[in-house]
Amino acid sequence: MGVLDENWFLHARLKLRHFQLFLALDEQRNLHRAAAQLNMSQPAASKLLSDLENNLGVRLFDRQPRGLTPNWYGEVMIRHAHSVLSALRHTGEELTALRDGNLGTVAVGTVMAPAVTLLTSAIERVHRDRPELKISVEVDVSKALVPRLLEGELDFAITRIPPGSNIEHFVFEEIGEEELCFVCREGHPLAGKRSLHLADMAAYPWSLQPPGALMRQRVDSLFLHHQVAPPRQIVNTADLLVSLALVDKSDTITVTTRETADLLCPPQRFHLLPFSETLSVQPYGLVSLRHQRLSPGAAALMSTLREVISQASLRTSTAPPSK
Numbered sequence: 001m002g003v004l005d006e007n008w009f010l011h012a013r014l015k016l017r018h019f020q021l022f023l024a025l026d027e028q029r030n031l032h033r034a035a036a037q038l039n040m041s042q043p044a045a046s047k048l049l050s051d052l053e054n055n056l057g058v059r060l061f062d063r064q065p066r067g068l069t070p071n072w073y074g075e076v077m078i079r080h081a082h083s084v085l086s087a088l089r090h091t092g093e094e095l096t097a098l099r100d101g102n103l104g105t106v107a108v109g110t111v112m113a114p115a116v117t118l119l120t121s122a123i124e125r126v127h128r129d130r131p132e133l134k135i136s137v138e139v140d141v142s143k144a145l146v147p148r149l150l151e152g153e154l155d156f157a158i159t160r161i162p163p164g165s166n167i168e169h170f171v172f173e174e175i176g177e178e179e180l181c182f183v184c185r186e187g188h189p190l191a192g193k194r195s196l197h198l199a200d201m202a203a204y205p206w207s208l209q210p211p212g213a214l215m216r217q218r219v220d221s222l223f224l225h226h227q228v229a230p231p232r233q234i235v236n237t238a239d240l241l242v243s244l245a246l247v248d249k250s251d252t253i254t255v256t257t258r259e260t261a262d263l264l265c266p267p268q269r270f271h272l273l274p275f276s277e278t279l280s281v282q283p284y285g286l287v288s289l290r291h292q293r294l295s296p297g298a299a300a301l302m303s304t305l306r307e308v309i310s311q312a313s314l315r316t317s318t319a320p321p322s323k
Helices: 016-028 031-037 044-055 072-099 112-116 118-129 144-151 198-202 216-223 240-249 258-264 297-318
Strands: 061-063 067-070 103-109 134-139 156-159 170-185 206-208 234-236 254-255 270-273 279-289
Touching: 016 044, 016 067, 016 198, 031 044, 031 118, 031 156, 061 103, 067 072, 072 103, 103 112, 103 144, 103 216, 103 240, 103 297, 112 118, 112 134, 112 254, 118 134, 134 297, 144 156, 144 279, 156 297, 170 240, 170 297, 198 216, 206 216, 206 240, 216 240, 216 254, 216 279, 240 254, 240 258, 254 258, 279 297
Parallel strands: 103 134, 103 156, 206 234, 206 254
Antiparallel strands: 061 067, 156 279, 170 254, 170 270, 170 279
């Protein structure tokens, strides 16, 4: 296989049907089932795949007794098939919105704290000028948001770039760190304490993000640093509402960002436990794809977000120091 020129897909006679077949094969790992999913005959699907492989000069799938498995070449085609088909779906949504008199659609992902403050403020502002802009917001952890950005399901995200990602794909505009805090219910046995040791809190049940999530890693490293055994009873969930429901009904302790706690944890029901250290996680930022051109609606929301971020940063830098 030589070097492919910029029009390689024309020489290889790459078709939209190929992308659909790649995704069906990735899901089914069987040519007969993939063909049935696309309402094709198996011989037609087999010819479609074989013709492309012959034109490219490489095998994309390894033939095995029980089906087909994508090799490295196939994995590349499958990954980009997701992006192409997602982009086409978004194109249809934008065309439909424009035809109906709307101003398009935007899909944005965010980790929890920015969704509470920055993004909601930006959405409120942009809707003043573009009331018909359709905006969808996906709140998740960074390692779930970035793959969706790469696959074209999101226009941009307020997140972090997970370790191991190819940073050449992204534009990262740093926003800041997230301060963390420990939350329990009002009336919790520890709620009246003026100072706490980590071992005091470890004796109670906890609700935390799943292992591997950034906030969970920070908490796990805290126990390691202080040489304190982690809690024996932990509920793993990425859903903060589940955690807060457990905190509200029991002696469970959870960890969230300070901004989120200020919004969702009224003092008559929840208590922020004092801790001698200031906890935070690595900076998050505005993340977009380097070679992606945003739609007018997505560009407008991103521009408004930058204004909100700049104003929030200015307020923080000019605020008097807390006493």
